[in-house]
Amino acid sequence: MSDKREDYISWDEYFMAVAKLAGMRSKDPNSQVGCCIVSADNKILSMGYNGFPRGCSDDSFPWARENPDPLKTKYVYVTHSELNAILNYRGGSLEGSKLYVSLFPCNECAKAIIQAGIRTVIYDDDKYDKTPSVMASKMMFQAAGVEFRHYKRSNRKLVITV
Numbered sequence: 001m002s003d004k005r006e007d008y009i010s011w012d013e014y015f016m017a018v019a020k021l022a023g024m025r026s027k028d029p030n031s032q033v034g035c036c037i038v039s040a041d042n043k044i045l046s047m048g049y050n051g052f053p054r055g056c057s058d059d060s061f062p063w064a065r066e067n068p069d070p071l072k073t074k075y076v077y078v079t080h081s082e083l084n085a086i087l088n089y090r091g092g093s094l095e096g097s098k099l100y101v102s103l104f105p106c107n108e109c110a111k112a113i114i115q116a117g118i119r120t121v122i123y124d125d126d127k128y129d130k131t132p133s134v135m136a137s138k139m140m141f142q143a144a145g146v147e148f149r150h151y152k153r154s155n156r157k158l159v160i161t162v
């Protein structure tokens, strides 16, 4: 008779939780986005979160969403979680991999995802779904044959004491 645990987390729970854990590193006060790239055989290849590029200090660059001067907003500086995860990968090709992300990718990330050869996107939040950026992402994914599916929340609470 097997003594195997039965309440272990699923692959989807595991990778989305890792993506969200990465997002907890973000200094963005409004949207903390995390990403986890996984091989076709379920090995974690890379992770990323939204943040300013190396050398661009969180103490000198702005996290504001709105300002009459665009140079005083975060948007022109922040590197998105998906791009960071792609750029953080040091192993060669991401061809055929899967990408878990806590927020649906914007059009710029969609381009990078497609060009990196990532084949599947599993996303959680889709709060910007009616924006031209996300609509463009979906059109590009469909044209490029990148599958995207909404993460089905189990609503399980995972408690980690650190």
Ligand SMILES: O=c1ccn([C@H]2C[C@H](O)[C@@H](COP(=O)(O)O)O2)c(=O)[nH]1
Residues within 6 Å of the ligand: 028, 030, 031, 032, 033, 049, 050, 051, 065, 074, 078, 079, 080, 081, 082, 103, 104, 105, 106, 107, 109
């Ligand atoms: O594909 C994406 C889209 C957005 N992000 C990051 C970029 C920003 O830091 C936030 C969005 O900020 P809002 O205040 O919600 O406009 O999310 C990303 O990492 N990936």
Ligand SMILES: [Zn+2]
Residues within 6 Å of the ligand: 080, 081, 082, 105, 106, 107, 108, 109, 110
């Ligand atoms: Zn993006």
